[in-house]
Amino acid sequence: MTVLADHNLEGQALLLWSTLASEGWLELLTLRLVTLEDVGLPSDSTDRRVWRFAQEQRMILLTANRSMQGSDSLERTLREENSPTALPVLTVGSVERIDERAYREQCASRLIEVILDIDQYLGTGRIYIP
Numbered sequence: 579m580t581v582l583a584d585h586n587l588e589g590q591a592l593l594l595w596s597t598l599a600s601e602g603w604l605e606l607l608t609l610r611l612v613t614l615e616d617v618g619l620p621s622d623s624t625d626r627r628v629w630r631f632a633q634e635q636r637m638i639l640l641t642a643n644r645s646m647q648g649s650d651s652l653e654r655t656l657r658e659e660n661s662p663t664a665l666p667v668l669t670v671g672s673v674e675r676i677d678e679r680a681y682r683e684q685c686a687s688r689l690i691e692v693i694l695d696i697d698q699y700l701g702t703g704r705i706y707i708p
Contacts (some may be wrong), residue, residue, distance in 0.1 A: 579693050580610045581668075582632050584641040585621040588613050590676040591640055597679075597686040607693065612637070625652035629659070629667065638665050638693070642673045653704075662701040668692060671706045684708035 583591035595611045598604055614621055619631060629652060632639040646653035652667065668689060675681040688707040692699055699705060 579608070579696070580612055580635070580637045581689075582617065582628070582635075582637040582639050583611060583613050584628065584639065585614050585623075587640060587642045587670065587673065590642075590670065590673055593676055594640075594670075594682055594685055594689070597682050598690070601683075601686065603686070603690055607690075609693070624650035626650040626655040626659075628652075629655045632667075633664055636665065638696075639667045640689075641667060641669050643669055643671065656703040660701060660703045664701055664703075665696070666692065666699045666702045667704045669704055669706050671708065681708065 581591075591611060595604075598609065603609065614623060614628065617631065617635070619628060623631075627650070629639060631637075641652065648654070656667065670676060670685060672681065676685065685708045692705060692707075
């Protein structure tokens with residue numbers, strides 16, 4: 579499974595990934611973290627474009643909290659384009675707390691729970707972690 583880190587969460591996503599590595603998950607599961615730059619998307623891509631790309635490539639999108647501002651906002655995109663087979667968007671509920679080890683471990687655990695049971699989460703739109 580590939581996780582696409584949104585541009586405003588790249589540093590925090592790396593911290594989260596290091597937690598997954600230290601807990602041994604990256605040795606047990608085939609997981610990959612990529613950034614918008616890694617996949618050739620400009621950092622100013624609209625939420626809609628990023629979501630569509632993630633769905634087309636069957637990637638889980640990892641974001642910070644987003645609002646419903648604008649016609650291409652993530653929330654509006656989910657309301658308009660989500661389908662029963664769409665992968666969920668994982669949104670870190672409190673990005674500023676990702677520096678806290680305990681919170682980061684909770685986020686990592688929740689991310690793994692979703693990935694291990696991904697079929698149960700198809701079509702849910704957004705899942706807040708932890």
